[in-house]
Amino acid sequence: MEVPAAAATAKPLLHTLTFSRAMVANHLFAAIYTCAVLALLYHHALTALSSTTFLSFSLSLAFLFSDFVFGFMWSTTQSFLMRPAHRRVFPENLRKVMREEDFPAMDVFICTADPHKEPPVSVVNTALSVMAYDYPAEKLSVYVSDDGGSDLTLFALVEAAKFGSHWLPFCRRNKVVERCPEAYFESNYPQSNESKQMKVMYESMKKWVENVVDSGKVTDDYITNEQERQAFNKWTRGFTRHDHPTVIQVLSEVGKDKDITGESMPNLIYVSRQKSRNSPHHFKGGALNALLRVSAVMTNAPIILTLDCDMYSNDPQTLHRVLCYFSDATICSKVGYIQFPQRFHGLNKNDIYACEFKRLFLIHPMGMDGLAGPNHVGTGCFFSRRVFFGGPSSFVSPELPELRPDHVVKEPIQAQSILAMAHRVADCKYEDQSNWGSKVGFRYGSLVEDYYTGYRLQCEGWQSVFCHPNRPAFLGDVPITLNDVLNQNKRWSVGLLEVAFSKYSPVTFGVQSMGPIMGHCYAHLAFWPIWSIPLTIYAFLPQLALLNGVSIFPKVSDTWFFLYAFLFLGAYAQDCLVFILCEGTFLRWWSDQRMWMLRGVTSYLFGSIEFLTKCLGIATHGFNLTSKVLDGEQSKRYDQGTFEFGVESPMFVPLSTAAIVNLIAFFGGLVGVFRGGDFDGLFVQIFVAGFVVVNCWPIYEAMVLRTDKGRMPTKTTLISTFLAWALYTAASHTPHI
Numbered sequence: 001m002e003v004p005a006a007a008a009t010a011k012p013l014l015h016t017l018t019f020s021r022a023m024v025a026n027h028l029f030a031a032i033y034t035c036a037v038l039a040l041l042y043h044h045a046l047t048a049l050s051s052t053t054f055l056s057f058s059l060s061l062a063f064l065f066s067d068f069v070f071g072f073m074w075s076t077t078q079s080f081l082m083r084p085a086h087r088r089v090f091p092e093n094l095r096k097v098m099r100e101e102d103f104p105a106m107d108v109f110i111c112t113a114d115p116h117k118e119p120p121v122s123v124v125n126t127a128l129s130v131m132a133y134d135y136p137a138e139k140l141s142v143y144v145s146d147d148g149g150s151d152l153t154l155f156a157l158v159e160a161a162k163f164g165s166h167w168l169p170f171c172r173r174n175k176v177v178e179r180c181p182e183a184y185f186e187s188n189y190p191q192s193n194e195s196k197q198m199k200v201m202y203e204s205m206k207k208w209v210e211n212v213v214d215s216g217k218v219t220d221d222y223i224t225n226e227q228e229r230q231a232f233n234k235w236t237r238g239f240t241r242h243d244h245p246t247v248i249q250v251l252s253e254v255g256k257d258k259d260i261t262g263e264s265m266p267n268l269i270y271v272s273r274q275k276s277r278n279s280p281h282h283f284k285g286g287a288l289n290a291l292l293r294v295s296a297v298m299t300n301a302p303i304i305l306t307l308d309c310d311m312y313s314n315d316p317q318t319l320h321r322v323l324c325y326f327s328d329a330t331i332c333s334k335v336g337y338i339q340f341p342q343r344f345h346g347l348n349k350n351d352i353y354a355c356e357f358k359r360l361f362l363i364h365p366m367g368m369d370g371l372a373g374p375n376h377v378g379t380g381c382f383f384s385r386r387v388f389f390g391g392p393s394s395f396v397s398p399e400l401p402e403l404r405p406d407h408v409v410k411e412p413i414q415a416q417s418i419l420a421m422a423h424r425v426a427d428c429k430y431e432d433q434s435n436w437g438s439k440v441g442f443r444y445g446s447l448v449e450d451y452y453t454g455y456r457l458q459c460e461g462w463q464s465v466f467c468h469p470n471r472p473a474f475l476g477d478v479p480i481t482l483n484d485v486l487n488q489n490k491r492w493s494v495g496l497l498e499v500a501f502s503k504y505s506p507v508t509f510g511v512q513s514m515g516p517i518m519g520h521c522y523a524h525l526a527f528w529p530i531w532s533i534p535l536t537i538y539a540f541l542p543q544l545a546l547l548n549g550v551s552i553f554p555k556v557s558d559t560w561f562f563l564y565a566f567l568f569l570g571a572y573a574q575d576c577l578v579f580i581l582c583e584g585t586f587l588r589w590w591s592d593q594r595m596w597m598l599r600g601v602t603s604y605l606f607g608s609i610e611f612l613t614k615c616l617g618i619a620t621h622g623f624n625l626t627s628k629v630l631d632g633e634q635s636k637r638y639d640q641g642t643f644e645f646g647v648e649s650p651m652f653v654p655l656s657t658a659a660i661v662n663l664i665a666f667f668g669g670l671v672g673v674f675r676g677g678d679f680d681g682l683f684v685q686i687f688v689a690g691f692v693v694v695n696c697w698p699i700y701e702a703m704v705l706r707t708d709k710g711r712m713p714t715k716t717t718l719i720s721t722f723l724a725w726a727l728y729t730a731a732s733h734t735p736h737i
């Protein structure tokens, strides 16, 4: 009897790809909605042309422009809904196609930049969580890049290596799933003598490290041997975070350092690249490129995982999932990276600051996965080392043979020649007149180096894969104060505009290189901050007109009114549906749309202004690190779902001004209508103001009702009240000619 050919050659299944069935319904809705948007723009153009006064002409023009932006942003989001895909992997089949001896080596990069904003204990936890992966230790190397050039961070990692020699075998023996010690001891872990002992050991290590960090100095009492002393001696008098030589310290070495059961430890290497005030360092992109070179010289693993210091591994099996793709020869030559979503721990119930970014981190990448693959989001991403050296069929060779992705390292990592070469490639002048940052490695030129690099790689022809298992592979911290959130979003805004208005803009270069749909996906992200234009206009203009009794939208009895109603309800309903179908709750969606409005008059707006001043050469802005330090009282308020203002941030000024203007306009409008005003003509404006007021409730609370430290600073409230009054006065004196 003959065996069917397919069955005889069938390989065990490693991964599958399926497309969402909701696609057709969505295409239909998109087609109708597009017609509605076009009709609205036509309506605005018509009103503008037939307007009799200068005022009504400029108003129609303003709304024509803002609705055009709305329409553009809405249509680009539809690219993500064109062909959403879902993937599954079958790591249980991996052993059938591959022996453990054949597993490729992995280099893990962890970035940190400031021991006071990024507590070293949390860096330690991240490092330990990846060192403890279910993977042959001799194939695993963890590199920690310290852009803060801090001996406190080095000290913490020295302690991490010592503690790791107990922690790793403990995890192995007990099949621990939470391999980040902090998360493990916070969880409901089994109480045994061994686990209790481990906890004592962890707590004392943590305390030890925190003491040193609090004291700000690694004194002799904390140094236990000559090797350590030599390492810390590098922090001489002239050593500052902006000006210092390279420090590379091997804290644990494969084959040499063993855990307490005698098994090999993975490599753990501390790298602080050379810094000088006279050389640009390109922030995180620069740090990652330095690590790319240092790791090439020392281990040169074909697969690289990049992590932010707060993103610990939450699943020891993740590397097996990744191998399901990278071991498949059919996709290996095209797939450049495998992106896991950014997911977070410690979000409050309704996620008041919408830090989950469900669209950015889940819905959009799933949409792109059915096309050429998701964008890169900076952390939780596995790269094939080859992607950093040209497109799939156009290799760009690095300047040194040792840096080539196919170079084989023959000497141990602490060999004199290896260390000398590693120092050489970490030099701050090394990249001068080279391809690094332009054609090779992570790309420079944008504060969102992650987005930009992924985008450029996809333009070169690389595809990517989105992997999002039910159990999050990585978990990170979220900012817990509104000011931190807005500042983070502002930095992203500046970085995105840098791409949007560069010669590599997705609307021109992107569309040409990767086709219209992928190009539009990237364009949606690049133009994210231009939401500020319609959002700011809609936050003030209809309200100021309302206060003056000027009707600017169609009357309820007018047929054009239904167009407005359809556009508003249609977009909101679609957005809400997509959000809730992606495991969202209604209240989280509500927070999400609220934060979108808030960002419109704060981070998007300030980001756009900063970008402009940068273009004009008036000011430059660096990478403002997001704080990962938890303040007790702030944490408490965050957990209760209370907004945190507290500081005098310039971004709070337009926010409170808008809140005040809308409140007054809403009540003023209602009073006017009761006194016999034109309800029919003013309804839309009253509705818009009312909708903003409902969204602004936490702001009113923070301005008048609250007494805690997180309330709105009185100065901000006063300035905003004054500005609201000034706007009102100006509006009421605008001649209606």
Ligand SMILES: O=c1ccn([C@@H]2O[C@H](COP(=O)(O)OP(=O)(O)O[C@H]3O[C@H](CO)[C@@H](O)[C@H](O)[C@H]3O)[C@@H](O)[C@H]2O)c(=O)[nH]1
Binding pocket: 111, 112, 113, 114, 118, 145, 147, 282, 283, 284, 287, 307, 308, 309, 310, 377, 378, 379, 447, 448, 449, 450, 488, 491, 492, 495, 623, 624, 625, 626, 627
């Ligand atoms: O000069 C620098 C500045 C930052 N970092 C590191 O970059 C990471 C991200 O910084 P963070 O302050 O946490 O910024 P976020 O806005 O939270 O990060 C998101 O946005 C960044 C781009 O702006 C991406 O790099 C990140 O991966 C992405 O998670 C951290 O590990 C930092 O240590 C450096 O290594 N060197």
Ligand SMILES: [Mn+2]
Binding pocket: 308, 310, 626
């Ligand atoms: Mn972060």
